[in-house]
Amino acid sequence: MLIDRESTLRGYVIARSPEYLELYQAANSALPGRWEALQRLVSDNPSQMKRVAGMRQLAIEWEAYARAAIAANPRDAVALVGQGQGRRLMQELRNQLESFVRVEEGLRDERARKEQRGALRAVSLSSALLVAVAVLMAFSARRQIREVAGRFGAALRSAQEMEKLREEFITIAAHELRTPLTALLLQLQRLRRDLDRGTAVDSSALIDTPLRQARRLSSLIESLLDAQAVASGGQVELRLSRTDLATIAQASLARVRDGLVRLGCEVELRLDAGVDGDWDAKRMEHVVATLIANACKYGEGKPVQVSARREGEMRVLSVSDEGIGIPEDLQERIFGRFGRAAPSRSYGGFGLSLFVARRLAEAHGGTLTVVSEHRKGATFTLRLPRVAAPSEPIALRAG
Numbered sequence: 001m002l003i004d005r006e007s008t009l010r011g012y013v014i015a016r017s018p019e020y021l022e023l024y025q026a027a028n029s030a031l032p033g034r035w036e037a038l039q040r041l042v043s044d045n046p047s048q049m050k051r052v053a054g055m056r057q058l059a060i061e062w063e064a065y066a067r068a069a070i071a072a073n074p075r076d077a078v079a080l081v082g083q084g085q086g087r088r089l090m091q092e093l094r095n096q097l098e099s100f101v102r103v104e105e106g107l108r109d110e111r112a113r114k115e116q117r118g119a120l121r122a123v124s125l126s127s128a129l130l131v132a133v134a135v136l137m138a139f140s141a142r143r144q145i146r147e148v149a150g151r152f153g154a155a156l157r158s159a160q161e162m163e164k165l166r167e168e169f170i171t172i173a174a175h176e177l178r179t180p181l182t183a184l185l186l187q188l189q190r191l192r193r194d195l196d197r198g199t200a201v202d203s204s205a206l207i208d209t210p211l212r213q214a215r216r217l218s219s220l221i222e223s224l225l226d227a228q229a230v231a232s233g234g235q236v237e238l239r240l241s242r243t244d245l246a247t248i249a250q251a252s253l254a255r256v257r258d259g260l261v262r263l264g265c266e267v268e269l270r271l272d273a274g275v276d277g278d279w280d281a282k283r284m285e286h287v288v289a290t291l292i293a294n295a296c297k298y299g300e301g302k303p304v305q306v307s308a309r310r311e312g313e314m315r316v317l318s319v320s321d322e323g324i325g326i327p328e329d330l331q332e333r334i335f336g337r338f339g340r341a342a343p344s345r346s347y348g349g350f351g352l353s354l355f356v357a358r359r360l361a362e363a364h365g366g367t368l369t370v371v372s373e374h375r376k377g378a379t380f381t382l383r384l385p386r387v388a389a390p391s392e393p394i395a396l397r398a399g
Contacts (some may be wrong), residue, residue, distance in 0.1 A: 038373040043108075055093055061221070062089040170193045197208070238283065238363060240388055244276035245308035245317045249282075252288035253306070256296075265296035270307040275315045277386040279364055284384075287368070291319040291380045294353065299323035299377070312387050320379040326372040365389030 037058055042048035065086045069077045080086075127340040253267055255261075256290040260267065288306075299321035306318045326334060335358045354368075365385050372378035 003349060014300035019206045036060075042104075045291075048100065048103060051096060052102070055096045055100065058089055058093045058096065060085060062093065065089060100333060114177075143379050236321045238280040240278045241281055242276065242278055243281045243284075244274075244286075245315055245384075246271035246273070246275060248281060248284045248288055249280075249308055249317065250304050252285045252292055255285060255289045256293045259293060260296050264301050265299060266281050266303045266306050267296070268303055270305065272307075275308045275310055277384060277388075279384060279388050280360075283360050283363075287382060288317060288319070288359045289358050290353045291382070295319050295323070295380070302377075311383075315384045315386060317382045318379055318383075320377065322377040325374045325376045326370060326378050328372075331370050331372060335368070363388075 035052070039049065039052050042052060065080075069080050069086070078315040095324065119239060135195055251267060255271070292304065292306060302321045305320045306317070307320075308315070310316070335354050337352065337355045358368040361382055361384070365388055367383045368379055369383075370380050
């Protein structure tokens with residue numbers, strides 16, 4: 001998001017195009033919420049809170065510089081940019097951000113070491129329990145001992161599976177976040193090289209890829225934040241407003257259109273009129289975009305159908321594909337944290353999107369279900385009450 005602002009400001013100074021200014025203002029308006037989310041994540045760590053405050057101050061100073069560049073006439077704006085103040089501020093902000101990330105990674109590694117020590121203690125305890133089981137076998141009926149051993153073995157396997165899932169998630173997350181970040185840095189380095197050489201550049205063409213990768217990175221981080229919130233049992237804030245499923249479906253399709261073009265996936269919309277309701281539009285766009293993106297990813301290039309209809313007081317949206325399908329024994333697992341029905345090395349992803357999507361549907365008092373057969377496609381159905389009716393205490397804000 002910070003790089004987004006710098007790129008669009010440079011585009012505006014070079015081309016004086018209102019389109020860049022609109023992108024800059026859009027990035028600007030989203031930043032306060034991101035800062036607040038970051039502060040909440042480190043609220044239990046005073047030193048990291050201090051680093052966030054320092055980064056935020058640098059961002060404010062950069063914003064003052066940006067406002068001066070926007071207000072100046074074209075010649076003065078180019079001269080102001082040429083002085084390098086904005087570049088120095090942004091470099092310092094990047095340095096502090098890298099330091100912040102290194103500290104967070106260190107804390108993560110420390111937590112991992114604590115978990116490993118806990119696992120070692122669990123193994124020691126397991127050994128003691130196994131000895132106890134052996135003693136019990138000498139004094140109890142064989143059938144009872146088998147039941148105890150079976151339950152213990154299941155618990156141990158579950159713990160081992162969770163450890164394996166955690167390690168797999170860290171590997172996948174690192175890969176998924178590194179891919180757009182690498183493309184973003186390469187494109188920005190190219191833009192910097194051309195500007196330093198005084199080479200004439202097509203700003204519009206050069207900024208498209210950084211913007212697309214920055215949006216992808218922002219979407220991945222948003223998914224991680226949502227997953228952390230729902231997994232920790234925290235409150236999910238809903239900003240309710242009057243909207244309709246047709247509008248949400250169209251906005252969701254636009255949100256993932258770049259990815260669908262790369263996959264060669266066609267999406268057919270069948271949207272009835274009057275499918276309106278009071279929901280958190282952005283949250284529902286996230287849910288529907290997830291369903292459309294998954295349908296195209298697993299749909300083997302075949303068309304995807306998106307339909308919206310009324311069923312009494314319920315509003316129903318379905319996304320159907322003709323792809324690889326989901327075996328019946330995995331259809332509930334895919335809604336769990338890190339759940340997936342296909343190998344991550346073949347299809348990528350965190351394994352969190354459907355977990356978050358179902359929780360967001362439930363936060364509205366709705367449901368998200370799937371009907372599928374292996375190799376015969378899948379249909380995901382989102383059912384929402386006309387007015388969001390959460391089934392558990394939840395923070396609601398009118399939007």
